[in-house]
Amino acid sequence: xxxxxxxxxxxKIFKKTAESLVWYNxxxxxxxxxxxxxxxxxxxxxxxxxxxxxxxxxxxVRAVDDLSLEVRPGDIYGxxxxxxxxxxxxxxxxxxxxxxxxxxxxxxxxxxxxxxxGCKKEMAYIPDNPDLYEHLTGIQYFNFVADxxxxxxxxxxxxxxxxxxxxxxxxxxxxxxxxxxxxxxxKIAVISALLHEPKLLLLDEPFVGLDPKASHTLKGFMKELxxxxxxxxxxxxxxxxxEKLCNKIAxxxxxxxxxxxxxxxxxGDESLETLxxxxxxxx
Amino acid sequence: MREYWILTKLQLxxxxxxxxxxxMKESADKKQAKRSLYGLIAMVxxxxxxxxxxxxxxxxxxxxxxxxxxxxxxxxxxxxxxILMFSIFETKGVLFGFGDYDIVMSWPVRVGxxxxxxxxxxxxxxxxxxxxxxxxxxxxxxGMAAPAWxxxxxxxxxxxxxxxxxxxxxxxxGTFLTVATARSKKSNLLNxxxxxxxxxxxxxxxxxxxxxxxDSAAFANNAGSMQNMVQSxxxxxxxxxxxxxxxxxxxxxxxxxxxxxxxxxxxxxxGKNFVAINSRIKSKPTHEKFVMRAQVRSSRVxxxxxxxxxxxxxxxxxxxxxxxxxxxxxAAGIFCVVKPDMIREALDSPELGFARMIVPFLLSWxxxxxxxxxxxxxxxxxxxxxxxxxPVPARDWMTGKLLVSMLLAVPSxxxxxxxxxxxxxxxxxxxxxxxxxxxxxxxxxxxxxxxLNIRMPKLDWxxxxxxxxxxxxxMICVFTGMAAAAVPAIIAGVTxxxxxxxxxxxxLIALTFWMWRSLVKTGDERLYKLS
Numbered sequence: 022x023x024x025x026x027x028x029x030x031x032x033k034i035f036k037k038t039a040e041s042l043v044w045y046n047x048x049x050x051x052x053x054x055x056x057x058x059x060x061x062x063x064x065x066x067x068x069x070x071x072x073x074x075x076x077x078x079x080x081x082v083r084a085v086d087d088l089s090l091e092v093r094p095g096d097i098y099g100x101x102x103x104x105x106x107x108x109x110x111x112x113x114x115x116x117x118x119x120x121x122x123x124x125x126x127x128x129x130x131x132x133x134x135x136x137x138x139g140c141k142k143e144m145a146y147i148p149d150n151p152d153l154y155e156h157l158t159g160i161q162y163f164n165f166v167a168d169x170x171x172x173x174x175x176x177x178x179x180x181x182x183x184x185x186x187x188x189x190x191x192x193x194x195x196x197x198x199x200x201x202x203x204x205x206x207x208k209i210a211v212i213s214a215l216l217h218e219p220k221l222l223l224l225d226e227p228f229v230g231l232d233p234k235a236s237h238t239l240k241g242f243m244k245e246l247x248x249x250x251x252x253x254x255x256x257x258x259x260x261x262x263x264e265k266l267c268n269k270i271a272x273x274x275x276x277x278x279x280x281x282x283x284x285x286x287x288x289g290d291e292s293l294e295t296l297x298x299x300x301x302x303x304x
Numbered sequence: 305m306r307e308y309w310i311l312t313k314l315q316l317x318x319x320x321x322x323x324x325x326x327x328m329k330e331s332a333d334k335k336q337a338k339r340s341l342y343g344l345i346a347m348v349x350x351x352x353x354x355x356x357x358x359x360x361x362x363x364x365x366x367x368x369x370x371x372x373x374x375x376x377x378x379x380x381x382x383x384x385x386x387i388l389m390f391s392i393f394e395t396k397g398v399l400f401g402f403g404d405y406d407i408v409m410s411w412p413v414r415v416g417x418x419x420x421x422x423x424x425x426x427x428x429x430x431x432x433x434x435x436x437x438x439x440x441x442x443x444x445x446x447g448m449a450a451p452a453w454x455x456x457x458x459x460x461x462x463x464x465x466x467x468x469x470x471x472x473x474x475x476x477x478g479t480f481l482t483v484a485t486a487r488s489k490k491s492n493l494l495n496x497x498x499x500x501x502x503x504x505x506x507x508x509x510x511x512x513x514x515x516x517x518x519d520s521a522a523f524a525n526n527a528g529s530m531q532n533m534v535q536s537x538x539x540x541x542x543x544x545x546x547x548x549x550x551x552x553x554x555x556x557x558x559x560x561x562x563x564x565x566x567x568x569x570x571x572x573x574x575g576k577n578f579v580a581i582n583s584r585i586k587s588k589p590t591h592e593k594f595v596m597r598a599q600v601r602s603s604r605v606x607x608x609x610x611x612x613x614x615x616x617x618x619x620x621x622x623x624x625x626x627x628x629x630x631x632x633x634x635a636a637g638i639f640c641v642v643k644p645d646m647i648r649e650a651l652d653s654p655e656l657g658f659a660r661m662i663v664p665f666l667l668s669w670x671x672x673x674x675x676x677x678x679x680x681x682x683x684x685x686x687x688x689x690x691x692x693x694x695p696v697p698a699r700d701w702m703t704g705k706l707l708v709s710m711l712l713a714v715p716s717x718x719x720x721x722x723x724x725x726x727x728x729x730x731x732x733x734x735x736x737x738x739x740x741x742x743x744x745x746x747x748x749x750x751x752x753x754x755x756l757n758i759r760m761p762k763l764d765w766x767x768x769x770x771x772x773x774x775x776x777x778x779m780i781c782v783f784t785g786m787a788a789a790a791v792p793a794i795i796a797g798v799t800x801x802x803x804x805x806x807x808x809x810x811x812l813i814a815l816t817f818w819m820w821r822s823l824v825k826t827g828d829e830r831l832y833k834l835s
Contacts, residue, residue, distance in 0.1 A: 079330055118692040120833055137832070141695035152686040154611065156618030161610075164599055168607030169694050177599050185596075195594040 067091050067127070068221045068252035069115065074124035076110050076276075084110040085121070086276035092221070092252045092269070097243060099267035099284075100256040101293075103301060107276040108256040109149065112225050115254070116146035129220055142170065144221040145214035149229065149256075151206060155199030159190065159209050162198060163216060170217035177216060184212040187238050203230045211239055215246070222246060224255035228262060240266055264293040274301050307413040311421035316428060324764075333835065340760040343776035347783055348436065356440040363444045372449055377545030379441040381538050384470045386437070387430045391474020394769045396482045397621050398426050399475055399574070401585040403766035409579070416575040423570065427471045429774060434467040442548075454551060462544055465559050469540055472566040479574065483581055496620045500631060604696065608704030615683060616676060616708050621768050622683070629674035630716035633667065633742075637720035640727025647727060660734065664741035664805060665793035667721060671713060671742045672785030677753030678778045680705040681834070682762045682771040688834060698827030702758075706750050713746035737805050744812040745789060748819075753781045755819045758830045 069092035076085040085107045092098045102108050113119035115126055117137045126133040128140035154162060160181070167177040185191040188208040198206060207230045214222060222243070228236050243253050243266065257263050263270060264284070270293065271281035279300050280287050288296045317323040325341060328334040359379065366372050399422045408418055442459045445451075485494035535542035540559055547555035574581075602610070616622055640647050651659040684691065691701055721738040724730075730738060760777040762770065772778060796804035 079328065079334065116693045117832070118689055119835070137828070138695045138697055141693065146689075146693040148689055152689070154615070154687055154690070156614050157611070160594060160599075161614070164602075165607050165611050166694075167599070168602045169604055169696060171604070172601075174599055174601040177601070178596070181599065182596050191596060192593045194596075 065093055066129070068094055068096070068129055069254055070125075070127040071111075071115070072125045072127075074111065074114060074121055074126065076107075076114055076119070076121040083276050085114070088124070088273070088276070088278050090271055090278060090281050092254050094220075094250045094252055095247050096252045096254075096269050097247050097267045098252065098254045098269045098271065099263035100254060100271050100273065101258070101260065101263060101297060102256075102273035106273045108273060109225055110276075111273070112146070112223050112254070112256060113148075116144070116223050117141055118146070142217075143219060144223060145217065145219040146223040147210045147214050147225065147227060149225040151210035153198045153206055153209060155197065158197055159185075159194035159201070162209060163194070163213055166213040167216050172217050180216050180218075181212070184215055184242070187242070188212060188235055204232055204235065207231055208235055211242075215242060218246070218249070218251070220251050222251060222253045222255075224253065226257060227255055228257065228259055236262075260292075260294045260297060264288070272297060272300055307417040308420050308424075311408070311413065311417055312424045315421050315425040319428060336759075336761070340762060340776040343760055343780050344774075347776065347779040348432070350783055351436050352440065355436050356444075359440040359444045363441075363448060367448060372445065373545055373549040375441055375445055376438075376548055377541045379437055380466055380541035380544040383434050383437040383466060384538060384541060386433055387467050387470035388474045388477075390430060390433070390773065391426055391471050392478045392481070393621055393624055394426055394429075394773065395475050395478025396585070397767040397769045398422055399479065400482055400582055405582055409582075415578045416571055419574040419578045420571060423471065423475060423567075423574075426475065427467060430467040430471050431464070434463065438463055438466060445548075449549075451549070452551070455548060458551070458556065459548060462547060462556070462559065465563050466540075466544060468563040469559075469566055472563075472570045476566075476570055476573070479581065482585065483577075493617075496623045496627075500624060500628070605700050605703050605707075608696070608700055609707045612680070612704040612708045613711070619683075619768055619772075621772050622676070622679070625772050626674050626676045627712055629670045630712055630720075633670045633716055633720040634723075636667075636670070637723030637727070640724045642727075644727040644729070648729060651728065660728070660730070661796050661800065661804065662793045663724065663728065663730075663734070664737040665789050665796065665808075667717070667724065667738060667742045668745035669786065669789035669793070671717060672745045672749045672789050673782045674709075674712065675746075675749040675753040675781055675785070676709045676712065677705050677750050678757055678781035679753075679771045679775060680708070681754065681757040682765065682775055682777065683768070685763050685765060685771075688763055692831065692834070698831040699824050701831065702754050702823055702827060705754060709750035709753070710746065713750070714743065717742045717746060741805060741809060744809055744816070745785075748812045748816040749781065749785050749788075751816050751819045751823070752784070753777070755823055756781055758823065758827070758834075761834055763834065 069090075071091070072089050074085050074088040075083065077083050088107070088111060090098075100108055100111070110119065114121045115128075115133065117133050117140060129143050131139045131143075133140045154165075157165065163177070163181050167181075172180070181194075182191070185194060188211070190205065190208050190212065193201070193205065198209060201209065207227075211227065214224075227239060231239060240262075247253060267284050269282060270284050270287050272279050272287075280296075284293075291299075322341065325334060325337045328337065359375065362378065363372060363375050366375050399419070402422070409415075442463070446455060446459075481498040485498060540562060543555035543558050546552050547559065651663075653659075718739065721735075721742060725735045725738045728734065757777040760775070760780075762775045762777075765771050792804060792808045795801075796808075801807075
């Protein structure tokens with residue numbers, strides 16, 4: 022891959038492989054997409070497909086501007102950008118929490134607008150600062166989530182034990198969530214999101230507030246989930262983590278996607294940090 | 305003083321969400337916020353109208369027996385009792401345990417200034433109630449008595465003073481209760497019980513006064529004893545009356561001194577203990593070490609209902625405000641069984657031939673103001689993302705909320721209606737309507753509460769009082785409930801038609817069905833758009 026300065030001082034990202042997605046000023050110009058289009062939209066299963074997403078807030082501010090991308094099974098897809106770039110808005114729109122103006126979002130082929138319940142059954146979302154039910158204990162919250170997703174008694178026993186032990190939370194599960202620290206609440210949110218083994222996991226800044234051991238544990242579970250065929254789409258400001266953990270990356274600036282695709286293809290020989298700074302400062 | 309003013313301004317910016325509306329960009333959210341504010345304003349006007357109506361009626365009655373000044377004393381007393389109850393409710397949530405405690409306390413401001421700003425917030429809301437009750441009375445008194453010029457500035461000064469004392473006393477009582485119950489594992493339950501006891505105490509004092517008024521001989525013949533009675537039950541109300549009617553400077557001075565002394569006492573106590581009390585509230589007891597056992601699977605609606613129950617009982621303010629009517633209902637039922645002769649004698653008097661017919665409406669009147677659903681959606685607050693991100697149809701979500709309201713209503717109606725029917729010696733039709741009509745009202749207003757709240761949500765609250773006591777949806781639901789039971793009762797009393805009860809029942813069934821259908825039809829979209 023190479024990054025070249027265009028005539029107008031903007032960056033183009035070129036890579037001629039069948040898989041890579043190549044973007045320039047928000048325009049999707051990939052060979053893979055064209056091939057897929059020719060094949061009548063068939064091809065590999067897509068866990069998350071966003072097409073021309075637009076979200077405008079009051080006053081006409083375009084928080085997300087014609088954003089399109091795809092996440093496939095097994096992907097750990099990082100989503101990076103400055104504060105206010107549109108990451109959380111995109112994640113909330115995918116999670117079915119925020120309405121959007123135009124475009125389509127599909128979860129495993131289902132439209133979030135037409136079949137929100139069907140889509141939500143397949144995914145889990147953790148916001149950047151999870152406000153949980155402080156009047157419930159940890160175990161009550163897990164049972165509530167498991168009931169909503171219809172997780173069997175045997176499966177929830179096994180999974181709660183597995184994840185709570187791994188995050189060293191088991192002994193505290195009888196405490197009210199309101200009495201937990203920020204990091205513990207984050208762990209509870211993570212465990213609850215994993216209970217129904219979602220096909221698509223959406224995480225907004227998942228490592229904020231977690232101690233190093235919990236971060237390591239979470240990364241392990243993220244890889245495990247993707248090895249089982251699920252996909253993860255998450256935002257982060259920790260570029261080192263994104264670089265090591267993700268196989269795909271997308272960079273958003275002022276609501277527009279300025280680069281997206283395979284990690285190695287997008288960043289090439291440079292570090293992700295260097296690429297991010299170049300793209301966001303100059304693109 | 306500067307710190308106090310800055311913090312108070314911050315507090316007052318949240319008053320009725322006006323600041324938010326002013327600074328919001330044009331959007332659906334702004335329209336929704338405006339709708340809530342207009343609803344609230346409409347309710348304030350409706351309350352004002354009721355207050356004017358009562359003041360005129362009482363002024364005419366008092367004037368006819370030559371005791372017009374007592375109007376001011378009585379209204380000051382009613383206002384004080386109301387504010388005292390509200391302040392006890394609000395202490396935990398507004399004064400202590402409020403949402404932005406951590407950030408406020410991290411600023412370089414004196415603790416006293418923080419506490420004072422919170423009390424001022426309570427006072428600001430209470431002043432609105434005081435103005436609604438006292439302003440019409442003051443104006444009507446002025447119109448009928450034509451007082452000297454000094455009456456008007458003095459009235460304004462005293463109007464500002466009247467809510468201060470009950471606010472402070474209520475805050476102190478609420479504080480003692482909060483401190484006493486904070487460390488207990490059952491702190492919420494104790495707090496709820498404590499608040500109920502305090503509020504019933506205030507009500508008992510008010511009823512003692514009403515009993516005296518009910519004695520027509522005393523009312524007509526002994527104006528002096530009436531004033532003595534006001535003076536003995538709550539002297540500041542008498543000082544208010546006397547200061548305005550005679551211009552006695554000593555009474556004004558007493559009111560000023562008492563208010564200042566109570567403020568000083570509260571500041572002294574809270575200033576020293578504010579952080580300690582908040583720490584007590586915030587530090588929740590740790591339970592015994594959890595040991596993993598087999599978990600049980602439940603249905604989605606059961607899970608949502610359990611969650612809703614847990615949320616409801618976690619807030620003493622929520623419980624006391626909504627369950628109060630049901631406790632009153634039970635008290636009424638017990639009273640009917642304990643003193644059946646007294647009730648039967650009143651009901652069967654020839655002048656009140658319609659009285660038995662309106663008993664189901666009286667029970668329904670109490671029931672219809674107790675719906676928990678009018679604030680149930682707003683209570684989701686910052687945690688709404690959880691339900692929104694889950695595969696939860698709006699119908700199930702709302703069913704959980706509806707069931708909590710009915711969980712409170714059904715047992716209390718069944719017990720109370722049985723007691724009332726036994727006490728009154730009702731016939732078969734009486735028994736039937738004593739059960740059916742209150743149950744229909746409970747269902748109708750539980751659905752109406754949801755119907756309103758999903759249209760007028762308030763999710764960005766810092767203290768639960770903003771939602772439970774001060775939101776447009778709650779106020780509209782409560783006052784519509786009162787009117788919805790009172791209007792058919794009046795029609796039934798006037799017409800004495802045997803169709804009044806079945807007609808009301810059919811109307812309630814139709815309305816409930818229509819509102820629920822509308823909620824189910826548009827609920828998913830409305831839930832999606834809530835933010």
